[in-house]
Amino acid sequence: MSTLTKPNHMGRKISRIRELKDMKQEALAQAMGTNQQTVSILENSEEIDDEKLKEVAKALGVSVEAIKNFSDEGVINYFNTFSDNSINQGPIGNQNICHFNPLDKLVEVYEENKKLYERLLKSEQDKIEYLEKLLKAK
Incomplete structure (x- = not known):
């Protein structure tokens, strides 16, 4: 069924x-x-x-x-x-028009992700340094 x-x-x-x-x-x-x-x-x-x-x-x-x-x-x-037939009608029918390069967006997101990871890594390194200072002070 x-x-x-x-x-x-x-x-x-x-x-x-x-x-x-x-x-x-x-x-x-x-x-x-x-x-x-x-x-x-x-x-x-x-x-x-x-x-x-x-x-x-x-x-x-x-x-x-x-x-x-x-x-x-x-x-x-x-x-x-x-369906609105007046929009995106090309010689071969409906066509979707992309106004940006998807690969550029992918690279952009990758770079942003890389920067966030580096900031997280730096933050963790700062925490470790701070904890080491505390241990040495005792």
Whole structure:
């Protein structure tokens, strides 16, 4: 079986909509006036009565029909309609334009990392010198 939402599993549809809205079970539970365990049980239920579905839809800010008709394929198709064809159109289609040299950035990060390591090493050497002075003083 594929990992896509089963057509009739209302709990999974609620779970996917909640995830797409970047909402945790606790937040949905609070919006519904219940607890996280109840939401978990609800999301594992294949069938949900209409009254409970209305309550969930209101808490998620969607319609009952949106929950009933939800599909992962529909979401993918929905987001694919947002492609802006006026940007980055070259002779061979979509092209990503990089405004910096990635290798230059890599070298830059390497040099910064090297400087941080040298500062850490110097700090450790200073600590050792300080501790040696303390030992000699005793």
